[in-house]
Amino acid sequence: MPAAKPKMSKETLLPLLASHVLTNGLGGASLRPLAKAAGTSDRMLIYHFGNKETLITELLDHIAGIYSAALDAAIGAERPKTRRECFERVMAQGSHPMMQPFMVLWWEIVAGSARGLPGYRDAAEAMIAKQLLWLEGQMPADDPDPAGGARYLLTLMEGTLMLNAVGHEVTARDGIPASGL
Amino acid sequence: MPAAKPKMSKETLLPLLASHVLTNGLGGASLRPLAKAAGTSDRMLIYHFGNKETLITELLDHIAGIYSAALDAAIGAERPKTRRECFERVMAQGSHPMMQPFMVLWWEIVAGSARGLPGYRDAAEAMIAKQLLWLEGQMPADDPDPAGGARYLLTLMEGTLMLNAVGHEVTARDGIPASGL
DNA sequence: CAGAGTATGTAGCACTCGCTACAAAAATAG
DNA sequence: CTATTTTTGTAGCGAGTGCTACATACTCTG
Numbered sequence A, B: 001m002p003a004a005k006p007k008m009s010k011e012t013l014l015p016l017l018a019s020h021v022l023t024n025g026l027g028g029a030s031l032r033p034l035a036k037a038a039g040t041s042d043r044m045l046i047y048h049f050g051n052k053e054t055l056i057t058e059l060l061d062h063i064a065g066i067y068s069a070a071l072d073a074a075i076g077a078e079r080p081k082t083r084r085e086c087f088e089r090v091m092a093q094g095s096h097p098m099m100q101p102f103m104v105l106w107w108e109i110v111a112g113s114a115r116g117l118p119g120y121r122d123a124a125e126a127m128i129a130k131q132l133l134w135l136e137g138q139m140p141a142d143d144p145d146p147a148g149g150a151r152y153l154l155t156l157m158e159g160t161l162m163l164n165a166v167g168h169e170v171t172a173r174d175g176i177p178a179s180g181l
Numbered sequence C: 001c002a003g004a005g006t007a008t009g010t011a012g013c014a015c016t017c018g019c020t021a022c023a024a025a026a027a028t029a030g
Numbered sequence D: 001c002t003a004t005t006t007t008t009g010t011a012g013c014g015a016g017t018g019c020t021a022c023a024t025a026c027t028c029t030g
Helices: A010-024 A031-037 A042-049 A052-073 A083-094 A097-115 A120-138 A146-165 A169-174 B010-024 B031-037 B042-049 B052-073 B083-094 B097-115 B120-137 B146-165 B169-174
Strands: none
Touching (some): A010 A031, A010 A042, A010 A052, A031 A042, A042 A052, A052 A120, A083 A120, A083 A146, A097 B097, A097 B146, A120 A146, A146 A169, A146 B097, A146 B146, A146 B169, A169 B146, B010 B042, B010 B052, B010 B097, B031 B042, B042 B052, B052 B097, B052 B120, B083 B097, B083 B146, B097 B120, B120 B146, B146 B169
Protein backbone atom coordinates (compact mmCIF):
# COMPACT_ATOMS: atom_id res chain seq x y z
CA MET A 1 0.00 0.00 0.00
CA PRO A 2 1.12 3.54 -0.60
CA ALA A 3 2.62 5.60 2.18
CA ALA A 4 -0.07 6.93 4.46
CA LYS A 5 -0.54 10.64 4.66
CA PRO A 6 1.64 12.02 7.43
CA LYS A 7 -1.02 14.57 8.38
CA MET A 8 0.95 17.68 7.85
CA SER A 9 0.86 20.66 10.17
CA LYS A 10 3.08 23.52 11.10
CA GLU A 11 5.00 21.24 13.42
CA THR A 12 5.65 18.59 10.79
CA LEU A 13 6.33 21.19 8.11
CA LEU A 14 8.85 23.36 9.93
CA PRO A 15 11.69 20.80 10.14
CA LEU A 16 11.46 20.11 6.41
CA LEU A 17 11.36 23.80 5.63
CA ALA A 18 14.30 24.42 7.93
CA SER A 19 16.32 21.74 6.23
CA HIS A 20 15.63 23.26 2.84
CA VAL A 21 16.53 26.72 4.04
CA LEU A 22 19.74 25.51 5.65
CA THR A 23 21.04 24.24 2.35
CA ASN A 24 19.43 26.67 -0.06
CA GLY A 25 19.38 29.94 1.78
CA LEU A 26 16.73 32.10 3.27
CA GLY A 27 16.70 35.26 1.21
CA GLY A 28 15.93 33.66 -2.09
CA ALA A 29 13.48 31.17 -0.69
CA SER A 30 10.13 31.25 -2.41
CA LEU A 31 6.95 29.39 -1.65
CA ARG A 32 6.92 26.84 -4.42
CA PRO A 33 10.43 25.41 -3.85
CA LEU A 34 9.83 25.49 -0.11
CA ALA A 35 6.60 23.59 -0.58
CA LYS A 36 8.24 21.05 -2.83
CA ALA A 37 10.96 20.45 -0.26
CA ALA A 38 8.26 19.85 2.33
CA GLY A 39 6.20 17.63 0.05
CA THR A 40 3.29 20.02 -0.30
CA SER A 41 2.08 22.91 -2.37
CA ASP A 42 2.44 26.62 -1.96
CA ARG A 43 -1.28 26.60 -1.47
CA MET A 44 -0.90 24.61 1.74
CA LEU A 45 1.94 26.70 3.09
CA ILE A 46 -0.25 29.76 2.85
CA TYR A 47 -3.10 27.78 4.38
CA HIS A 48 -1.03 26.82 7.41
CA PHE A 49 0.93 30.01 7.94
CA GLY A 50 -1.35 32.66 6.53
CA ASN A 51 1.30 34.42 4.48
CA LYS A 52 4.95 34.20 3.68
CA GLU A 53 6.08 36.73 6.24
CA THR A 54 4.74 34.78 9.19
CA LEU A 55 6.05 31.59 7.64
CA ILE A 56 9.54 33.06 7.61
CA THR A 57 9.13 34.41 11.11
CA GLU A 58 8.02 31.08 12.51
CA LEU A 59 10.68 29.31 10.52
CA LEU A 60 13.37 31.54 11.97
CA ASP A 61 12.02 30.89 15.43
CA HIS A 62 12.11 27.18 14.75
CA ILE A 63 15.68 27.38 13.46
CA ALA A 64 16.73 29.29 16.55
CA GLY A 65 15.27 26.41 18.54
CA ILE A 66 17.24 23.87 16.54
CA TYR A 67 20.38 25.85 17.11
CA SER A 68 19.71 26.03 20.81
CA ALA A 69 19.17 22.30 20.98
CA ALA A 70 22.37 21.68 19.02
CA LEU A 71 24.29 23.75 21.54
CA ASP A 72 22.72 21.88 24.42
CA ALA A 73 23.79 18.62 22.84
CA ALA A 74 27.36 19.85 22.43
CA ILE A 75 28.33 20.37 26.03
CA GLY A 76 31.92 19.31 26.48
CA ALA A 77 32.64 16.52 28.93
CA GLU A 78 35.21 18.34 31.00
CA ARG A 79 35.67 22.04 31.37
CA PRO A 80 38.60 23.68 29.62
CA LYS A 81 41.46 24.89 31.77
CA THR A 82 41.96 28.31 30.23
CA ARG A 83 40.04 30.88 28.24
CA ARG A 84 42.24 30.19 25.28
CA GLU A 85 41.48 26.52 25.42
CA CYS A 86 37.81 27.35 25.69
CA PHE A 87 38.03 29.66 22.69
CA GLU A 88 39.82 27.12 20.58
CA ARG A 89 37.48 24.33 21.46
CA VAL A 90 34.41 26.38 20.66
CA MET A 91 35.94 27.67 17.44
CA ALA A 92 36.81 24.14 16.39
CA GLN A 93 33.22 23.14 16.94
CA GLY A 94 31.89 26.15 15.07
CA SER A 95 34.22 25.52 12.15
CA HIS A 96 33.16 21.91 11.83
CA PRO A 97 31.88 21.15 8.31
CA MET A 98 28.64 19.95 9.84
CA MET A 99 28.03 23.44 11.17
CA GLN A 100 28.82 25.21 7.92
CA PRO A 101 25.28 25.43 6.57
CA PHE A 102 24.35 26.95 9.88
CA MET A 103 27.08 29.55 9.59
CA VAL A 104 26.13 30.45 6.06
CA LEU A 105 22.56 30.91 7.19
CA TRP A 106 23.71 32.83 10.23
CA TRP A 107 25.17 35.67 8.19
CA GLU A 108 21.98 35.88 6.23
CA ILE A 109 20.12 36.26 9.51
CA VAL A 110 22.53 38.95 10.63
CA ALA A 111 22.03 40.79 7.36
CA GLY A 112 18.25 40.57 7.67
CA SER A 113 18.44 41.73 11.24
CA ALA A 114 20.59 44.70 10.30
CA ARG A 115 18.10 45.64 7.61
CA GLY A 116 15.17 45.24 9.98
CA LEU A 117 13.35 42.45 8.17
CA PRO A 118 10.52 41.10 10.31
CA GLY A 119 11.45 38.08 12.38
CA TYR A 120 15.16 38.20 11.74
CA ARG A 121 16.05 40.35 14.69
CA ASP A 122 14.29 38.19 17.22
CA ALA A 123 15.89 35.03 15.89
CA ALA A 124 19.34 36.58 15.87
CA GLU A 125 18.91 37.91 19.38
CA ALA A 126 17.74 34.56 20.65
CA MET A 127 20.61 32.70 19.03
CA ILE A 128 23.21 35.09 20.41
CA ALA A 129 21.68 34.98 23.87
CA LYS A 130 21.74 31.20 23.80
CA GLN A 131 25.29 31.11 22.58
CA LEU A 132 26.33 33.50 25.31
CA LEU A 133 24.70 31.41 27.98
CA TRP A 134 26.23 28.25 26.60
CA LEU A 135 29.64 29.85 26.35
CA GLU A 136 29.41 31.02 29.92
CA GLY A 137 28.81 27.44 31.00
CA GLN A 138 31.86 26.36 29.06
CA MET A 139 34.22 28.83 30.69
CA PRO A 140 37.04 27.54 32.88
CA ALA A 141 35.82 26.63 36.36
CA ASP A 142 38.24 29.03 38.01
CA ASP A 143 37.55 31.97 35.71
CA PRO A 144 37.23 35.16 37.75
CA ASP A 145 34.46 36.56 35.53
CA PRO A 146 32.71 33.88 33.46
CA ALA A 147 29.98 36.18 32.18
CA GLY A 148 32.41 38.89 31.09
CA GLY A 149 34.76 36.31 29.67
CA ALA A 150 31.95 34.74 27.68
CA ARG A 151 31.04 38.11 26.17
CA TYR A 152 34.66 38.74 25.30
CA LEU A 153 35.15 35.34 23.74
CA LEU A 154 31.88 35.64 21.85
CA THR A 155 33.01 38.95 20.39
CA LEU A 156 36.32 37.44 19.34
CA MET A 157 34.62 34.36 17.94
CA GLU A 158 32.14 36.21 15.83
CA GLY A 159 34.80 38.53 14.50
CA THR A 160 36.90 35.52 13.62
CA LEU A 161 34.03 33.66 12.01
CA MET A 162 33.19 36.67 9.91
CA LEU A 163 36.76 37.00 8.69
CA ASN A 164 36.61 33.33 7.78
CA ALA A 165 33.36 33.88 5.93
CA VAL A 166 34.92 36.51 3.68
CA GLY A 167 38.07 34.56 2.95
CA HIS A 168 40.43 36.22 5.40
CA GLU A 169 41.29 33.04 7.23
CA VAL A 170 44.87 34.17 7.74
CA THR A 171 43.81 37.47 9.22
CA ALA A 172 41.35 35.61 11.40
CA ARG A 173 43.98 33.23 12.71
CA ASP A 174 46.52 35.97 13.38
CA GLY A 175 43.88 38.22 14.90
CA ILE A 176 43.93 36.26 18.12
CA PRO A 177 46.86 37.30 20.28
CA ALA A 178 49.34 34.57 21.13
CA SER A 179 48.86 35.23 24.81
CA GLY A 180 46.39 37.07 26.94
CA LEU A 181 42.72 36.48 26.14
CA MET B 1 15.93 74.26 -22.95
CA PRO B 2 15.62 70.88 -21.30
CA ALA B 3 18.51 69.37 -19.41
CA ALA B 4 21.12 68.08 -21.78
CA LYS B 5 21.71 64.36 -21.88
CA PRO B 6 24.55 63.47 -19.51
CA LYS B 7 25.75 60.74 -21.85
CA MET B 8 25.43 57.80 -19.55
CA SER B 9 28.05 55.12 -19.23
CA LYS B 10 29.13 52.57 -16.69
CA GLU B 11 31.10 55.25 -14.90
CA THR B 12 28.20 57.66 -14.62
CA LEU B 13 25.76 54.88 -13.81
CA LEU B 14 27.64 53.14 -11.02
CA PRO B 15 27.47 55.96 -8.44
CA LEU B 16 23.71 56.26 -8.88
CA LEU B 17 23.28 52.50 -8.66
CA ALA B 18 25.48 52.38 -5.58
CA SER B 19 23.43 55.07 -3.90
CA HIS B 20 20.25 53.16 -4.56
CA VAL B 21 21.72 49.91 -3.29
CA LEU B 22 23.05 51.58 -0.15
CA THR B 23 19.59 52.62 0.90
CA ASN B 24 17.48 49.82 -0.56
CA GLY B 25 19.65 46.78 -0.22
CA LEU B 26 21.46 44.54 -2.60
CA GLY B 27 19.71 41.21 -2.43
CA GLY B 28 16.29 42.38 -3.48
CA ALA B 29 17.58 44.76 -6.11
CA SER B 30 16.04 44.21 -9.53
CA LEU B 31 16.78 45.85 -12.83
CA ARG B 32 13.80 48.12 -13.22
CA PRO B 33 14.06 49.88 -9.83
CA LEU B 34 17.81 50.13 -10.25
CA ALA B 35 17.34 51.67 -13.67
CA LYS B 36 14.77 54.12 -12.39
CA ALA B 37 17.13 55.21 -9.62
CA ALA B 38 19.79 55.81 -12.25
CA GLY B 39 17.43 57.60 -14.61
CA THR B 40 17.47 54.92 -17.27
CA SER B 41 15.73 51.77 -18.31
CA ASP B 42 16.46 48.13 -17.58
CA ARG B 43 17.14 47.87 -21.27
CA MET B 44 20.14 50.20 -20.95
CA LEU B 45 21.52 48.51 -17.85
CA ILE B 46 21.69 45.26 -19.76
CA TYR B 47 23.16 47.12 -22.71
CA HIS B 48 25.99 48.54 -20.63
CA PHE B 49 26.70 45.62 -18.33
CA GLY B 50 25.67 42.64 -20.41
CA ASN B 51 23.66 40.94 -17.69
CA LYS B 52 22.63 41.42 -14.10
CA GLU B 53 25.36 39.28 -12.62
CA THR B 54 28.19 41.36 -14.02
CA LEU B 55 26.29 44.50 -13.10
CA ILE B 56 26.21 43.36 -9.47
CA THR B 57 29.84 42.32 -9.60
CA GLU B 58 30.98 45.65 -10.99
CA LEU B 59 28.70 47.48 -8.59
CA LEU B 60 30.22 45.65 -5.64
CA ASP B 61 33.66 46.52 -6.90
CA HIS B 62 32.63 50.14 -7.20
CA ILE B 63 31.18 50.15 -3.69
CA ALA B 64 34.41 48.66 -2.34
CA GLY B 65 36.17 51.57 -4.00
CA ILE B 66 33.83 54.08 -2.38
CA TYR B 67 34.47 52.48 0.97
CA SER B 68 38.19 52.61 0.45
CA ALA B 69 38.04 56.28 -0.46
CA ALA B 70 35.89 56.99 2.60
CA LEU B 71 38.50 55.38 4.80
CA ASP B 72 41.26 57.36 3.14
CA ALA B 73 39.32 60.54 3.83
CA ALA B 74 38.89 59.63 7.48
CA ILE B 75 42.49 59.55 8.57
CA GLY B 76 42.71 60.99 12.07
CA ALA B 77 44.84 64.05 12.57
CA GLU B 78 46.97 62.69 15.36
CA ARG B 79 47.67 59.09 16.20
CA PRO B 80 45.95 57.61 19.21
CA LYS B 81 48.08 56.92 22.26
CA THR B 82 46.85 53.41 23.05
CA ARG B 83 45.20 50.50 21.35
CA ARG B 84 42.09 51.09 23.36
CA GLU B 85 41.92 54.68 22.24
CA CYS B 86 42.43 53.52 18.68
CA PHE B 87 39.65 50.94 19.03
CA GLU B 88 37.23 53.42 20.48
CA ARG B 89 37.95 56.04 17.90
CA VAL B 90 37.47 53.63 15.04
CA MET B 91 34.32 52.19 16.57
CA ALA B 92 32.91 55.66 17.05
CA GLN B 93 33.52 56.35 13.40
CA GLY B 94 31.99 53.05 12.32
CA SER B 95 28.93 53.62 14.48
CA HIS B 96 28.31 57.06 13.07
CA PRO B 97 24.78 57.32 11.64
CA MET B 98 26.29 58.37 8.35
CA MET B 99 27.97 54.98 8.11
CA GLN B 100 24.88 53.00 8.96
CA PRO B 101 23.72 52.31 5.38
CA PHE B 102 27.19 51.04 4.75
CA MET B 103 27.06 48.71 7.70
CA VAL B 104 23.66 47.36 6.72
CA LEU B 105 24.99 46.67 3.26
CA TRP B 106 28.15 45.21 4.70
CA TRP B 107 26.35 42.33 6.37
CA GLU B 108 24.56 41.61 3.16
CA ILE B 109 27.94 41.38 1.46
CA VAL B 110 29.22 39.08 4.17
CA ALA B 111 26.18 36.86 3.76
CA GLY B 112 26.61 36.75 -0.01
CA SER B 113 30.28 35.99 0.41
CA ALA B 114 29.53 33.16 2.82
CA ARG B 115 27.07 31.71 0.34
CA GLY B 116 29.51 32.06 -2.53
CA LEU B 117 27.51 34.47 -4.68
CA PRO B 118 29.62 35.74 -7.57
CA GLY B 119 31.35 39.04 -6.87
CA TYR B 120 30.55 39.20 -3.19
CA ARG B 121 33.65 37.47 -1.98
CA ASP B 122 36.04 39.69 -3.88
CA ALA B 123 34.34 42.84 -2.65
CA ALA B 124 34.33 41.63 0.94
CA GLU B 125 37.97 40.62 0.76
CA ALA B 126 38.95 43.96 -0.70
CA MET B 127 37.04 45.92 1.92
CA ILE B 128 38.53 43.93 4.78
CA ALA B 129 42.02 44.24 3.37
CA LYS B 130 41.60 47.97 3.03
CA GLN B 131 40.23 48.28 6.53
CA LEU B 132 43.12 46.28 7.88
CA LEU B 133 45.64 48.47 6.13
CA TRP B 134 43.91 51.60 7.30
CA LEU B 135 43.68 50.33 10.85
CA GLU B 136 47.36 49.50 10.85
CA GLY B 137 48.11 53.08 9.93
CA GLN B 138 45.94 54.26 12.81
CA MET B 139 47.70 52.22 15.45
CA PRO B 140 49.64 53.98 18.17
CA ALA B 141 53.06 55.11 17.01
CA ASP B 142 54.84 53.12 19.69
CA ASP B 143 52.86 49.92 19.24
CA PRO B 144 55.20 46.94 19.30
CA ASP B 145 53.24 45.05 16.62
CA PRO B 146 51.02 47.34 14.54
CA ALA B 147 50.07 44.67 12.02
CA GLY B 148 49.14 42.11 14.64
CA GLY B 149 47.37 44.75 16.70
CA ALA B 150 45.37 45.83 13.69
CA ARG B 151 44.25 42.26 13.07
CA TYR B 152 43.29 41.90 16.70
CA LEU B 153 41.38 45.16 16.80
CA LEU B 154 39.67 44.36 13.52
CA THR B 155 38.48 41.04 14.91
CA LEU B 156 37.15 42.75 18.02
CA MET B 157 35.53 45.50 15.97
CA GLU B 158 33.72 43.21 13.62
CA GLY B 159 32.49 41.04 16.46
CA THR B 160 31.25 44.14 18.22
CA LEU B 161 29.59 45.55 15.12
CA MET B 162 27.83 42.26 14.53
CA LEU B 163 26.48 42.18 18.06
CA ASN B 164 25.25 45.70 17.51
CA ALA B 165 23.60 44.66 14.29
CA VAL B 166 21.55 41.99 16.02
CA GLY B 167 20.51 44.15 18.94
CA HIS B 168 23.00 42.97 21.52
CA GLU B 169 24.48 46.39 22.12
CA VAL B 170 24.95 45.65 25.81
CA THR B 171 26.78 42.42 25.12
CA ALA B 172 28.86 44.25 22.55
CA ARG B 173 29.84 46.98 24.98
CA ASP B 174 30.66 44.58 27.80
CA GLY B 175 32.48 42.26 25.45
CA ILE B 176 35.51 44.51 25.41
CA PRO B 177 37.64 43.98 28.50
CA ALA B 178 38.12 47.00 30.72
CA SER B 179 41.87 46.67 30.43
CA GLY B 180 44.29 44.82 28.24
CA LEU B 181 43.60 45.02 24.48
C1' DC C 1 26.27 64.28 -47.49
C1' DA C 2 26.38 58.96 -47.28
C1' DG C 3 27.27 55.17 -44.57
C1' DA C 4 28.57 52.87 -40.43
C1' DG C 5 28.59 52.14 -35.87
C1' DT C 6 26.76 53.44 -31.30
C1' DA C 7 23.12 54.55 -28.19
C1' DT C 8 18.23 54.47 -26.81
C1' DG C 9 13.00 53.70 -26.75
C1' DT C 10 8.96 50.37 -27.23
C1' DA C 11 7.02 46.10 -26.83
C1' DG C 12 7.00 41.89 -25.41
C1' DC C 13 8.36 36.90 -24.11
C1' DA C 14 8.64 33.22 -20.97
C1' DC C 15 8.91 32.76 -16.40
C1' DT C 16 8.36 33.22 -11.24
C1' DC C 17 6.33 35.65 -7.45
C1' DG C 18 2.77 35.68 -3.41
C1' DC C 19 -1.73 34.80 -3.08
C1' DT C 20 -6.81 33.65 -3.99
C1' DA C 21 -11.35 31.67 -5.86
C1' DC C 22 -13.62 27.63 -6.24
C1' DA C 23 -14.60 23.16 -5.51
C1' DA C 24 -13.97 18.55 -3.99
C1' DA C 25 -12.51 15.32 -0.60
C1' DA C 26 -11.83 13.96 4.09
C1' DA C 27 -12.56 14.10 8.83
C1' DT C 28 -15.58 15.14 12.58
C1' DA C 29 -20.05 16.09 15.05
C1' DG C 30 -24.89 15.38 15.75
C1' DC D 1 -26.26 8.60 7.96
C1' DT D 2 -26.40 13.58 7.51
C1' DA D 3 -24.53 18.03 8.20
C1' DT D 4 -20.74 20.78 9.19
C1' DT D 5 -16.09 21.86 9.44
C1' DT D 6 -11.31 21.13 8.21
C1' DT D 7 -7.97 20.01 4.83
C1' DT D 8 -6.36 19.65 0.09
C1' DG D 9 -6.13 20.06 -5.26
C1' DT D 10 -6.58 22.80 -9.59
C1' DA D 11 -6.40 26.83 -11.89
C1' DG D 12 -5.36 31.17 -12.28
C1' DC D 13 -4.65 36.35 -11.40
C1' DG D 14 -1.90 40.48 -11.46
C1' DA D 15 2.51 41.94 -10.79
C1' DG D 16 7.36 41.62 -11.31
C1' DT D 17 11.62 39.06 -13.12
C1' DG D 18 15.82 39.05 -16.49
C1' DC D 19 16.34 39.60 -20.99
C1' DT D 20 15.58 40.14 -26.26
C1' DA D 21 13.82 41.64 -31.00
C1' DC D 22 13.20 45.35 -33.59
C1' DA D 23 13.23 49.81 -34.95
C1' DT D 24 14.74 54.29 -34.36
C1' DA D 25 17.64 58.06 -33.34
C1' DC D 26 22.28 60.03 -32.78
C1' DT D 27 27.27 60.55 -33.76
C1' DC D 28 31.28 59.89 -35.87
C1' DT D 29 34.15 58.71 -40.22
C1' DG D 30 34.95 58.92 -45.01
